[in-house]
Amino acid sequence: MTFTPESLFGRLDDVQADAGYDDEHPPRMGFFTDTSICIGCKACEVACKEWNMVPDDGFVLSGMSYDNTQSLNANTWRHVAFIEQPVDVPVPEGSGPRPAAAGTDLGMPTVGVPQGLPQINDQEAPSGDGGVRWLMSSDVCKHCTHAGCLDNCPTGALFRTEFGTVVVQPDICNGCGYCVPSCPYGVIDVREGDGRAWKCTMCYDRLKVDETPMCAKACPTQSIQFGELTELRERAQARVEELHDQGVEVARLYGADPEDGVGGDGAFFLLLDEPEVYGLPPDPVVTTRDLGSIWKHVGAAAVGLAALGAASFLGGRR
Known part of the structure; x- marks a missing residue:
């Protein structure tokens, strides 16, 4: 494999070839998570743990939310975020527009509510004198085009698979932890008591036998969609346009742009609010981008x- 600057940053249309695979490699596979139809059932979390034998998280509620896992970590490879936002009860028809919702501080950074939010009713339910807008999203490792965790691993424990995904080999990991600060999303983590790094593998063992990853297989609403990355991006753009036609102006894609700071993600999302509301960085950048400078x-x-x-x-x- 010949080293080029594109190996560390910028658009890269064939990550497998860059990693040394020949022209006969499979297409790049990925996840498209449509948060507009996520119901927060956490079936994906359970299926991931069962298939990959991921340890439990302690079953401790934080007291801040119905979400009992709070974030991705070495013991949570799929995390369904619960974001509760209070809203006013919809006003009767003909009596004027409904006031905009106000955000709630649940320990995640927020930037306020975008223009057009009152039109969204997908994940909203009245409660008492007011109401609650539920934003739910199943987060996962992004399997970046330019993966800082992989580029900064000194032992080769992290590698790019023939499907374009990024996987940790626990038998090679020495627990140095260099990968942890290298991830712009804060995904990869070192397991306490084990000392090694762990994260989503996109069920690499299942991909090798042409099976769907367990999280996508278990999702009852098809919020998590798995397939060829190129086709998923086209499907996702069509979904955004569909929501815009329905008046949901705030719908946008996150991680689907191959020109972004990580060269695009192998797992991307349709969001109904700003990325910060979901605990996602607004402009992630791979740590190796500035190596030349x-x-x-x-x-x-x-x-x-x-x-x-x-x-x-x-x-x-x-």
């Missing part, structure tokens, strides 16, 4: 130090 400055500094040393030596001889 860093080495350029290091080289300049080295040349400057060498010149200073030479000048000091020559000056001392005088």
